[in-house]
Amino acid sequence: MQRIVQWVDPYTNEPLLEENGFLISSTGKYALHDGIPNFVTKLNDPLQEQVQISFGNKWTKSQFGQDDSDFPKIKDVMLEMMNLNESDLSIFQDKVVLDAGIGSGSSARLWALQAKEFHGIDISIAVYRAKNALKSSGKEPILAQADLNALPYRDESFDIIVSNGVFHHTPNTKNALKNCIKKLKIGGLCLFYIYKKKAPLREFADDYIRSKVSDLPHDLAMEAMKPITNFAKSLHEQSIKIQVPNDVEILGIKKGEYDLQRFIYQFFFKCFWNDSWGFEYSNLTNYDWYHPKFAWRHTEKEIQDWCKELNLETKYVKESESGYTCLVKKLS
């Protein structure tokens, strides 16, 4: 069947010819593995390369998101994280969709099936696993290893671009949004989730921990996360409630009753625990936060300013505990 959106050379926009396991243009040659081209032939930014390797390891050294039986428990957390209801997913129905930064496909299971044609890219080798994660959805995804700042598509190709937790892992979050929406048709939608700025002591401690962890190789970084994950698990199990009698505005703390683990998580340092995910996946989530060198956090005002500058209509900006989920429409 003829594809609606074809790959082009990401640097020259030329059409590509398939020959002996490569996609070839007059200036580029991109290897195909398992039908998936690799357009990431060079990365000039060593920090983006660190992010690429960090996530390549995250998604290939664990089974996260791969087994169908895991999906129901991942699904609820993903929907909650993105502050979405199942009914919000109807926007993908019968649309030409790109998932920018698909990882190993765990959240793409939420929207791949509804699409008329579904594309996914990721800068890391995780993309080769996304095929497996999505096979039971009944949709044949069209995947490529690519940098969202050098996408292998002509401008104005897609009806919808979705990007869950990706733009903040690139050198510049606003540029990531800008480069993605170039590939959106006028009137098309972009649904994205990015981290929000946290309370001041949490920002401080998280940056400190990240500076200690992000230079470690994957296995040591995973080990370094274990005391944090264990701490979170233990506090969660102790189920200690505390009362904060008044707002402590300077530290962003609001008065009220808190579970102690959630209190520390929210205001002092990220220590993720989820009972249904268990130790391995909770530890992986802490790694996901502390290991990649790019993990920008933003305010709603910044997002609104970018949208104005990029001529995007903001359909909504939904705030959750950890980030903002935004639906924007390309006006021109």
Ligand SMILES: C[S@@+](CC[C@H](N)C(=O)[O-])C[C@H]1O[C@@H](n2cnc3c(N)ncnc32)[C@H](O)[C@@H]1O
């Ligand atoms: C937190 S993961 C999210 C993966 C997926 N969206 C999900 O919801 O499971 C972030 C992903 O962004 C990818 N990424 C980071 N920088 C990128 C870039 N410049 N271009 C494409 N993907 C990128 C990483 O490789 C990683 O798989």
